[in-house]
Amino acid sequence: MIPKEKQVLMLERMTRIRQFEKALIESQKSGEIVGSLHTYIGQEAVATGACVALNDDDYIAGNHRSHGHPIAKGGDINKAMAEIFGRKDGYCKGKGGSMHLADFSIGILGESGIVASSVPVATGAALASKLKGKNFVSLVFFGDGASNQGACHESMNLAALWNLPVIFVCENNQFAVTTSYRDSVSVDHISDRASAYGMPGVLVDGQDALAMYEATSEAVKRARKGEGPTLIEGLTYRYEDHSLGLASVRRDSSYRTDEEIEEWIKRDPIEILKDNMISQKLITQKDFDDLEKKEIISVEKALNFARNSPFPEPEDLFDDLFTDPIKFA
Amino acid sequence: MYVEALNEAIFEEMDRDESVYYMGEDVRASIYGASRGLFEKYGEKRVLDTPLSENGFIGAAVGSSLVGMRPIVETLTSFMWVAMDQIISQAAKMKYMFGGQASLPVTIRAVMSYGGSSAAHHSDRSYPMFMNMPGLKIIAPASPEDVKGLMKTSVRDNDPCIIFEDSNLAGIKGDVPENNDLNEGELLIPFGKGKIIREGSDCTVVGIAGANTHALNAATELEKEGISVEIIDPRTLVPLDKEIILNSVEKTGRLVVVDPAHKVCSAASEIISVVTEEGFWNLQAPPVKIAAEQVHIPFTPALEPLIFPDAEKIINAVKQTIE
Numbered sequence: 001m002i003p004k005e006k007q008v009l010m011l012e013r014m015t016r017i018r019q020f021e022k023a024l025i026e027s028q029k030s031g032e033i034v035g036s037l038h039t040y041i042g043q044e045a046v047a048t049g050a051c052v053a054l055n056d057d058d059y060i061a062g063n064h065r066s067h068g069h070p071i072a073k074g075g076d077i078n079k080a081m082a083e084i085f086g087r088k089d090g091y092c093k094g095k096g097g098s099m100h101l102a103d104f105s106i107g108i109l110g111e112s113g114i115v116a117s118s119v120p121v122a123t124g125a126a127l128a129s130k131l132k133g134k135n136f137v138s139l140v141f142f143g144d145g146a147s148n149q150g151a152c153h154e155s156m157n158l159a160a161l162w163n164l165p166v167i168f169v170c171e172n173n174q175f176a177v178t179t180s181y182r183d184s185v186s187v188d189h190i191s192d193r194a195s196a197y198g199m200p201g202v203l204v205d206g207q208d209a210l211a212m213y214e215a216t217s218e219a220v221k222r223a224r225k226g227e228g229p230t231l232i233e234g235l236t237y238r239y240e241d242h243s244l245g246l247a248s249v250r251r252d253s254s255y256r257t258d259e260e261i262e263e264w265i266k267r268d269p270i271e272i273l274k275d276n277m278i279s280q281k282l283i284t285q286k287d288f289d290d291l292e293k294k295e296i297i298s299v300e301k302a303l304n305f306a307r308n309s310p311f312p313e314p315e316d317l318f319d320d321l322f323t324d325p326i327k328f329a
Numbered sequence: 330m331y332v333e334a335l336n337e338a339i340f341e342e343m344d345r346d347e348s349v350y351y352m353g354e355d356v357r358a359s360i361y362g363a364s365r366g367l368f369e370k371y372g373e374k375r376v377l378d379t380p381l382s383e384n385g386f387i388g389a390a391v392g393s394s395l396v397g398m399r400p401i402v403e404t405l406t407s408f409m410w411v412a413m414d415q416i417i418s419q420a421a422k423m424k425y426m427f428g429g430q431a432s433l434p435v436t437i438r439a440v441m442s443y444g445g446s447s448a449a450h451h452s453d454r455s456y457p458m459f460m461n462m463p464g465l466k467i468i469a470p471a472s473p474e475d476v477k478g479l480m481k482t483s484v485r486d487n488d489p490c491i492i493f494e495d496s497n498l499a500g501i502k503g504d505v506p507e508n509n510d511l512n513e514g515e516l517l518i519p520f521g522k523g524k525i526i527r528e529g530s531d532c533t534v535v536g537i538a539g540a541n542t543h544a545l546n547a548a549t550e551l552e553k554e555g556i557s558v559e560i561i562d563p564r565t566l567v568p569l570d571k572e573i574i575l576n577s578v579e580k581t582g583r584l585v586v587v588d589p590a591h592k593v594c595s596a597a598s599e600i601i602s603v604v605t606e607e608g609f610w611n612l613q614a615p616p617v618k619i620a621a622e623q624v625h626i627p628f629t630p631a632l633e634p635l636i637f638p639d640a641e642k643i644i645n646a647v648k649q650t651i652e
């Protein structure tokens with residue numbers, strides 16, 4: 001059995017992600033934050049199950065749906081929130097925003113707004129592990145849409161060819177914006193492609209954090225032993241629109257039905273883990289309620305932290321472009 | 330409206346010529362509006378939703394154009410980086426490299442979405458980099474009429490055309506002539522013909538894409554102070570209507586170029602270079618370049634507006650040329 005502490009940790013982080021995203025939806029509605037917002041609600045088990053199977057010195061990289069991954073890896077929600085608020089105390093000093101959270105100090109190599117563009121980066125981190133003779137692994141999150149990019153295919157071939165300690169985690173949330181993966185992927189499952197590269201491909205219930213944890217642990221074990229990469233496809237679902245807050249993008253929901261959304265919500269990842277833990281007598285409903293309250297408070301604190309953090313100053317504009325600044329007139 | 334005019338142009342061209350087809354990501358749902366109604370009218374053979382594979386599908390558009398199709402491909406400027414191989418190594422070079430055998434009537438719609446806290450990955454205005462590459466026609470329409478007429482011309486053109494559409498203009502209104510009112514029965518705007526969008530006598534302001542909005546605002550303010558500004562929109566950057574700019578500078582003796590792209594090697598740099606080389610003796614003051622600061626686009630709304638041209642910067646620049 002997966003140790004209780006690990007399961008509690010997963011429940012905590014998934015709840016934290018959920019509450020964090022809910023708070024952001026409100027902030028976005030009230031106009032407190034600007035820009036696009038790709039929420040992770042519904043997919044919490046994928047990142048959490050995967051990240052809890054990693055060590056602190058392992059690396060992750062991710063995509064535009066960017067808040068769940070760093071929180072799942074243990075990121076600081078104060079800094080994440082301040083970043084999304086465009087403030088100086090944010091993870092990237094306000095320069096990255098919602099799509100580009102990163103915390104290099106705990107192995108979060110950054111989230112990319114360009115679809116699939118993190119996949120080669122994570123592969124490179126794994127290459128470094130091998131070249132340096134280290135034991136860390138690297139894990140990358142990408143969507144079903146991203147799985148069709150050349151960058152993704154090239155990386156998988158490289159990783160398998162060179163036996164790199166990288167774990168490719170495809171979050172198949174069924175759609176890329178409005179396009180179903182069934183209309184964009186030429187095989188039944190994205191994980192089926194793994195065999196073409198000569199690596200294991202595993203299809204996992206992405207709403208089940210424990211299943212994600214187990215699949216990832218297995219892949220990590222292989223990677224640390226020098227047996228190379230694994231492709232994990234987690235089947236999951238995003239509850240909200242593709243992106244909130246982009247005024248120029250028309251809301252379009254004709255690509256999926258309310259019934260479909262309802263069906264998926266019935267298999268909510270937090271409920272699944274919680275119910276399982278209660279039935280295993282690991283926790284009680286009251287334990288969960290307390291945990292949830294604690295996370296709601298921590299998110300409120302993060303909101304206050306963000307609101308009270310100053311905006312960057314004009315003189316900060318050119319900082320961090322180069323190691324040693326070059327002045328352009 | 331700009332997006333509607335674009336939509337009209339696409340409909341007219343698809344109606345006219347069966348070899349025209351449309352493709353891109355989520356174009357059937359038309360989340361950005363320009364392809365609205367196309368799928369309903371032309372169906373799945375001529376309106377293709379692609380997988381998320383820019384190098385693949387833009388390359389496929391190029392390949393299909395070689396053998397008789399006239400694709401219109403939709404993407405965002407920022408996603409074109411993924412397709413650089415096909416755009417640069419193939420589309421731009423094939424005709425010349427193969428001794429003129431290739432014909433490449435492919436039109437790429439490259440939407441630029443800067444200024445709305447989209448951060449560095451989603452805010453590119455990359456036309457200067459493409460201007461630097463021979464073999465590509467670079468279109469930058471700033472009004473509904475121009476986007477319609479230039480889109481139609483692009484579709485009929487036998488070379489690769491990239492239309493850089495400034496999303497800050499997507500909702501702007503403007504008159505688009507009715508086909509019935511036109512001698513030719515339709516709106517076709519030739520490449521390489523700029524347009525004087527406001528006449529004036531003291532200073533020439535050349536505006537590129539969305540910069541024209543700021544230039545017009547600046548001109549209105551300056552008029553109150555008795556300064557008369559002439560605004561020129563080149564409309565296409567390759568080919569560039571040098572003459573309209575040189576003639577205007579001959580009249581005003583002063584030049585400000587406003588460009589939302591990064592200032593180093595920008596379209597503004599090229600225009601100023603043309604004027605200093607070919608119109609130097611008409612200049613009464615050094616030309617001024619108002620372009621985006623040479624730094625990535627930060628997410629935070631506290632910093633992003635500092636980067637781009639605005640009316641205030643243009644006003645100061647015009648005054649600088651006069652003092």
Ligand SMILES: Cc1ncc(C[n+]2csc(CCOP(=O)(O)OP(=O)(O)O)c2C)c(N)n1
Binds near residue numbers: 065147177408
């Ligand atoms: C190279 C590139 N092309 C297109 C986009 C626009 N875009 C952003 S997210 C997205 C869909 C991504 O789908 P998927 O990879 O399945 O991730 P999901 O959004 O479903 O989590 C698209 C088309 C982009 N950001 N980058």
